[in-house]
Amino acid sequence: MTTPAPAPPALDKRDWIAGLEKGLSVIEAFDAEHARLTASQAGQRCGLTRTAARRYLLTLAHLGYVATDGKLFWLTPRVLRLGQSYLDSARLPRTVQPFLQRVTAGTQEIAYVAVLDGDDVVYIARSGTHRNLNNGYGLGTRVQAQVTAAGLAILAMQGEAAADAWLAQRELKAFTSHSIASKERLRLELARVRAQGWALSEQQLELNYRGIAVPLHDHHGELVGALNISMPMNHESSADAVARVLPVLQETARAMRKLL
Structure with a gap:
């Protein structure tokens, strides 16, 4: 739930x-x-x-x-x-950090935990690979939710009614030629994410970048955020990227749930 x-x-x-x-x-x-x-x-x-x-x-x-x-x-x-006070005092960023290192070890990609705040997802924890340590989103970075895999996962898993309420109050902006800027298209994408239990976002915010995300629940089953990876697309197909990354994200999310 x-x-x-x-x-x-x-x-x-x-x-x-x-x-x-x-x-x-x-x-x-x-x-x-x-x-x-x-x-x-x-x-x-x-x-x-x-x-x-x-x-x-x-x-x-x-x-x-x-x-x-x-x-x-x-x-x-x-x-x-002000932001550092949250990172220092909130339980979620501290709890997830060791798990993000596990994701990075298993995928060699930067891993994040994001939460929804109004229009945006906010990245509250991250890891980094040796080759990409200085790339990606910094702690506290805010990005419009609908153009990120983490945002799609959170919006979808909140349920159709909550997603519709969120959409009703917002205008969608196109960041690239691939961005979903239609509310009807976004509803269809959220339904697909909700059905499969994970999200894939490609070139929605930046060309040649993709994100893969799974919802993050606490031990009561309540949605608390999303666990995601953001990476350059390079020459890896969508199917190959999902096959390589998704199992690690899903296994790590299940392990995190016991401690949240």
Whole structure:
């Protein structure tokens, strides 16, 4: 049995701190396309006035999370403490790490564990081969779910109703000529993944790369993420890649389930 990610717990209005929400939204306004922002730009991206955004940015600068030249603002490495706190304190990344080394030993490919967060999958643990150690996704990398094998596996195994609810709130983006950008096509692909119990994604995000993933369940049978491999396609056929990698992923996922 699989279950969708739990909804946030109900919160009494008296316990809601709007300032915290707005401060976090200002941090999240920065991304690869918006690395440096004025107060006005930051406000536009998170629904605040220029004056309010500037106050939050100056407060974050005082705390060391933001730097500024007086006009533009940008994040500092101190922000990484927020993500590192999760990696250091969460049980899942620590538990799966030895198993990822097992996958790498059995396939000579980089192995990951990913979880779903909104539109994206987030890679929370990884291993690496000697020849590819510096390639692949870093910890904390976010990628739109539908263009990754891990995302397909998680979305499919949450069940048809949860997948439909996820799709209803999103517009699909094509990253390559192979990307599935049609909701109907994606529904068919998720049904196929759900039926076979594993996912294959080829050239959906980047040309000449493929991913293979299996769902990851805890000992109660609840879906907690996906175990996957991402690798260059080279001259290996899809069938050969699946035959080489999938049994290792499935065996490792079964072993992990006992400890999660």
